[in-house]
Amino acid sequence: MKTFRIHSLLGVWAVVAVILVIPSCSSRSRLTTEDRISRFENSLERLQRDLKIPGMAAVILEGQQVRWAKGFGYADVEKGIEATPHTPFQLCSVTKPVAAMIIHRLVEQGKLDLQTPLIDYGIDLDSEGTVRLIHLITHTSQGIPGTQYRYHGDRYGMLGTALKRETGKSFRTLFVEEVLEPLEMIDSAPNPADPELLERFFEYRRANGLGQSIRDADGNEWASSDLFDYDDPLWESSIYLAAAMLADYFDSVGIKKDRFLRYVDKTTDGRTKRDFAEFYTSTNEYLSIYERLATPYGRDSEGNMVPDKYSMFFNCAAGLNASVLDIAKFDIALDTDHIVTPPVRENDYRAFVTTD
Secondary structure, three states, X not given: OEEEEEEEEEOOXXXXXXXEEEOOOOOOOOOOHHHHHHHHHHHHHHHHHHOOOOEEEEEEEEOOEEEEEEEEEEEEXXXXXXXXXXXXXXXXXXXXXHHHHHHHHHHHOOOOOOOOEHHHHOOOOOOOOOOEHHHHHOOOOOOOOOOOOOOOHHHHHOHHHHHHHHHOOOHHHHHHHXXXXXXXXXXXXXXXEOOOHHXXXXXXXXXXXXXXXXXXOOOOEEEHHHHOOXXXXXXXXXXXXXXXXXXXXXXXXXXXXXXXXXXXXOOEOHHHHHHHHHHHHHXXXXXXXXXXXXXXXXXXXXXXEEEOOEXXXXXXXXXXXXXXXXXXXXXXXXXXXXXXXXHHHHHHHOOOOOOO
């Protein structure tokens, strides 16, 4: 009996992972594997048509090899750009299992302890007990920690704070070093607005003899000493300011113009925009991925598919962009010792048992 894993990316807002078991011999059917794959392909075409999905892609793995891959529909309907197995899609919460794998590797290396209280990292959540890292990664941090499952994406994103404190590296850096580069995920990239973006911008300013403050369009001055104080409410505003600067930049170079969420109406003065454009153009290696991103679509009040906005942020909870072929590489890595050892794999797949 042969087991095939199938991953399909529907539009830009869903990932479906299923198992297709194809017996090598069956008394009920004389269909060849090629016949079964053809039928499966036809079923995906019907699915796309019936659900009015603008574009999607799918891949089938046999063992550790790609057996079949295909794009359906369009990555951009308005421009007539067809979806292919190499089309990057925004994967939203599929980022979480990638983060979990990285976290378990750090646990195995002795760099992270899942029993550590969040308060040790300066994260103070209103709780009926001690909230630990294990509770964030298992979505059991609400109520009495560990007693019930309640999904909370924003709290999952807080795991990045622990990673930064323990390793000195952001989740973005760890993702690139531990996953993206080793697996040669050539169609993948983190979302552009990560928490350290402004830090990198100010490092660039220091290296080029520029000032350590920037101004918004209203003339208000934002000093680096204020922007990077994580205990200051202004820090959250700085993230939104970074997203606004990115949106302005993408507009200026024609990348998905006006399609990235701005979140706030903040913008910067002309000099800061020019400095940021020079910084981002010279330091970001993923611009070609952002240019090829499949357009997100949503439904209007009448149920019609209409273009939607791209998300901007990247953290442990969301923000991964990848093609189905790259997700296949990650799937293969989970089943081999290429980037994870058997103990890490067992931890990743083991169910968490609540105490209630």
